[in-house]
Amino acid sequence: MELLLEAVSYSSVLALASVGLSLCIITTKVDNFAHADYVVLGAYAALLFKASSGLTPYLSLPLAALAGGLAALLSYLLVFEPLRRHGTITLMIASMALGLVIRALLQLFADYAQSSLGIFARGFVFRDIAVQLGGARLEMLTVAAPLTSLSLLVLLYLLLFRTRLGIRMRAVAEDAELAEVLGIDVKRTLSLSWFISGALAGVAGVFLPFRFSISPDSGSFILLSLFAAVTLGGLGSLTGTLVASYLIGFTETMLVYGLSGLGVSTALRPLLAFSVITLTLLLQPRGLAGLWRTERGALP
């Protein structure tokens, strides 16, 4: 039971971050290697909040969302918008450079926090609080993470499919030039979707330190799980990514539990992500979305 809750909360955190990444891939066609660094940025925003106010990190969700969202917005406006006419490869290289810059900035911040603010900022974790729920004692994370994730994803769904803004966003994703001809402000619409995607990542970042120790370069291992989810989901399908996040989250949790039971090192986590990616590409390159989307390719 505990393991199940654990898996659900990890999967929902994973879903938040990877759906955001998927959104970027659909709207701007950028396989953003810096996305995991927005997650880490969110975690650091939460750390700063916790250290300066002494309150529980859960209250820092809006702050972390803002931090992640602003970082994503800035990356779009400063890096990806000017390069939008270039090919996928150039954009990927740019995102790699961006990720390293964010990582180095976080390292400098961690140095500063450790020496001047006296905050322990490398390999930090948050301690969880327990809540009473219907007689059972649960850890706050197992309640908060799934609830937050679910409500945010429902909001995203409503935004995309029930508002004019959502129609604009989907139109830009479908064909940016055509949308522009029809009078949609492409730049503004894309800015918004980048902000949303970064904000989701930032929120995910608040939950991660409850289970993993976070350092400025944690982005590299988070990134693999994110890309595994996105690839399994079909590279550019939000529903597919959501389902895939849960599949990967469950497998990863069970595997880590099983392996530590057997006494095998759990440091081989990335191996799972890698095998998921290669197997998906070998057997079903269009991912989970290819199972139900048959009339056209998985390509957006």
Next chain:
Amino acid sequence: MSLESAVVDVLVLYTVYAILALSMELEYGELGLPNFAKVAFFAVGAFSAGALSARLGLMLLGLSWEGSFKERSWYYATLVAREVARNPLLGVAILSVVLVVAVTASAVLGVLVTYPTLRLREDYLAITLIAFSEIVRVTARNFDAIVGGTFGAGVADVFAWAGGARYPVLLLFALGSLASSYAVYRRLSTSRYGRVLRSIRDDELAALTLGRDVWKLRMKTLALGSALAAVAGVIYALYMGAVSPDDFTVGKTFVVVMMVVLGGRGNPLGPLAGAALYTLLDKALSFAKHLVAIPLDINYLAYIIFGVSLLAVLRWRPEGLIPEKPPLTLRREVVLSYLGEKEDRRTPCKLFIQQF
């Protein structure tokens, strides 16, 4: 550090980076597919040296390994080096086996890893390669038997027979490897193979329509690029005298991509210039660390500077320092004799003449 050893240091690092940049140039500049696992293949080369040099030396000496690899590799590496000092042939044997293993393993791995994605869009390949490079590092870090895990492993000094001149000899070996890599690259680039690669880069569909086996060529090129990176890895490990898995992070791949983009992709001189620029910048930064005391860690600052400069180049000068020119695939005499015989054909050949 004396002036001589400082020069050797800069030059050896330059050759390592230049070979890496050349291999990336072949993949990214000519084929248009950057190998985002460059550091993994570089690591395969270095790990071959780390895992094999001491073991192999011991085997050739007829001794057996006692104790765990992690604890004893430094001791045995020194022991083998002492034997090599007396018997140069042993050093040559170790070096050649290590090179063969590194190149083969790297090329085979390159084919295996890219096989599932060669027929798909390029971003799938990039994702797989990024994941693979993390795997190589994590595996080496967690299995002590390969290169001693976080301890690292000692590399036997195969140039110990040269005594005090071992670094100059190593440098000669490195420069020789760079020269032959460059020769191979130039030969390929100006051949039919190079032309087909560039046609795939510029218009894959057209290349396919004209009957080129795009997938096979991609596989070949990636295998070749990976093998070249492994050679650079061997040189690096020999120079350092040790390998440590944590040395091979994604940041290194980025640095190599940066050299190619900065130098000018598509131009054969681009990667050489890019590697020189990077080595100079890197050395200047670490030199500046001793001169001025700033409250920031210079390594992180360097990454910010490199990242921002790459983004700036991509935005304002995507062709790099030395832009690509149409390569001259015929020898000069051939073109000249052709021009001499048929004066009336001068106009279409203007493009060629401009290059002299």
